[in-house]
Amino acid sequence: xxxxxxxxxxxxxxxxxxxxxxxxSGMEYGDFVDLNRLGAVVTKGVANVPWEGNPTPRVAEVYxxxxxxxxxxxxxxxxxxxxxxxxxxxxDTNVIVNVCGKTVxxxxxxxxxxxxxxAAMLExxxxxxxxxxxxxxxxxxxxxxxxxxxxIKKKAKQPVxxxxxxxxxxxxxxARAAEAAGAxxxxxxxxxxxxxxxxxRKKFVxxxxxxxxxxxxxxxxxxxxxxxxxxxxxxxxIGMGGIASGEDAVEFLLAGATAVAVGxxxxxNPCATVEVLEGIEAYMRQYxxxxxxxxxxxxx
Numbered sequence: 223x224x225x226x227x228x229x230x231x232x233x234x235x236x237x238x239x240x241x242x243x244x245x246x247s248g249m250e251y252g253d254f255v256d257l258n259r260l261g262a263v264v265t266k267g268v269a270n271v272p273w274e275g276n277p278t279p280r281v282a283e284v285y286x287x288x289x290x291x292x293x294x295x296x297x298x299x300x301x302x303x304x305x306x307x308x309x310x311x312x313x314d315t316n317v318i319v320n321v322c323g324k325t326v327x328x329x330x331x332x333x334x335x336x337x338x339x340x341a342a343m344l345e346x347x348x349x350x351x352x353x354x355x356x357x358x359x360x361x362x363x364x365x366x367x368x369x370x371x372x373x374i375k376k377k378a379k380q381p382v383x384x385x386x387x388x389x390x391x392x393x394x395x396x397a398r399a400a401e402a403a404g405a406x407x408x409x410x411x412x413x414x415x416x417x418x419x420x421x422x423r424k425k426f427v428x429x430x431x432x433x434x435x436x437x438x439x440x441x442x443x444x445x446x447x448x449x450x451x452x453x454x455x456x457x458x459x460i461g462m463g464g465i466a467s468g469e470d471a472v473e474f475l476l477a478g479a480t481a482v483a484v485g486x487x488x489x490x491n492p493c494a495t496v497e498v499l500e501g502i503e504a505y506m507r508q509y510x511x512x513x514x515x516x517x518x519x520x521x522x
Contacts, residue, residue, distance in 0.1 A: 223506055224513045225499075227261070227480050229458045230381035230406035232342050234261035234316055234481060237514060238471065238499040241462050241485030242266060242320035242345060242385070243292070244436075245495075247306035248313070254492035259499065262316035264483060265306060267347050269322050270331040272298035277429040282418045287437020287464070288486055289416050291430035294322045294350065299335050307339055316342040318383065322350050326370050330377050337379040345383040346374060349412045349434075361387035361412075364399040371403035381406035383460065386451075389415050393447045394454035401455045409460045409483065410451060411444045436486040438464040445477050452478025452519055466494065468501015475502075478519040 225236035239262035245251055248263045257263060275295025282289045296302070302319075310317045319341045323329035333344060348361030348370060360370050367384070374382055384400040386393060388411040397408055413434025418427040444463025452459055461479030464486070465471050471482040487494040506514065 223503065223511075225503065225506075226513075227515060229383075229460070229480055230343065232316060232381060236261045236499055236502075237475065237479075237481035238495055238502070239264055239316075239318065239460070239481060239483045240488060240495050241483035242347070243290075243294075244485040244488045247302075247310060249306070249309055251488070251492055255496055257310075257313040257315055259496055260315050261481060262318050262342070263310060263313075264318040264345055265302070265310075265320050266296055267294045267320045267322035268296055268299055268302045268332055269294065269324075270299055270328050270335075272296065272301070273322075279427065279429055280433070282427045282433065284416065284418055284435065284437075284439075286439025287435055288489070289418055289428060289433035289435050290413070291428045291433035293430070294347070296322070299332050303335065303339065307341070311340050318343045318345050320345045320347055320385070322347045324350060326373050329370065329374060333374055333377050337377075341380055343381045343383055343407075344374075344378055345385050345409055346370070347385050347412070349385070349387040349389075359387055359389070361385075361396060362390055364395050367396055368399040368403045371400050371405050375404040383407040383409050385409035385412055387412050388443060388447060388463075394450050397451040397455045401457050405457060407458045407460060407480075408451065408455070409462065411440070411447050411463045414440055414443065436464070438466055440464045441470060441473075445473055448474055448479050449477040449521070465498060468498050468503075468505055471498050471502050472505050472517060475514070475517040476519070476521040478521075480515075480518055
């Protein structure tokens, strides 16, 4: 039984990774999960300078998932390279660094700093507000997405994954823009914008008013978007959004994803990533599937 997949020339021992922002850089999970078993660890978003993130409260439980408005709090690229990247180098797994920024120049600075490091791939979070475009996210306008993708591709030494926002009218338009600009792969979906109100206090639960919804409730939306995008582009897709089991992961593979990322479920069950991998393997044994790539896009 072979679980190996390839994305943009990078070989993954299996198609399971931890989604950005839900796994730190693996340090917090080392006691629960053997990081060597994962296809990759995707780091929390990294900016060119430290970000404080949003005011609290910034996490809320909702039916079927959670809302977060962390605001991409991170220690910046200097601390990240010295501490997090050094830690991850000890493990036999691919490291995918998630990059965030407020301007194209911010992103490029981080991309250039990572050029000669052990990072196998870069995942670009285009759900950040673009300060030069009136705070509309980079990933919500096709021309803005095309521009940032092409600029990053000119500077990046590693393959570039664009992480698409689902908060758009047509996800395939964004996917095509990223592909046309040279993206090597896509991650999808990022969180869906949501809101929760405390009816007894008549106040917003999150200080930010809105937050990104993740968890099992978003899975049907994510599977649909992965399927639509797989029909529209030729580059590989890393599928995510509410994956809680091996069966969930297989659904994404059948819809056209080459790999999957486990996100919110890491907060509920720190062993979720390995359990999802074991679930995929059990499914392959059950149906006599020799190679996991036989599942990719195999829905009829």
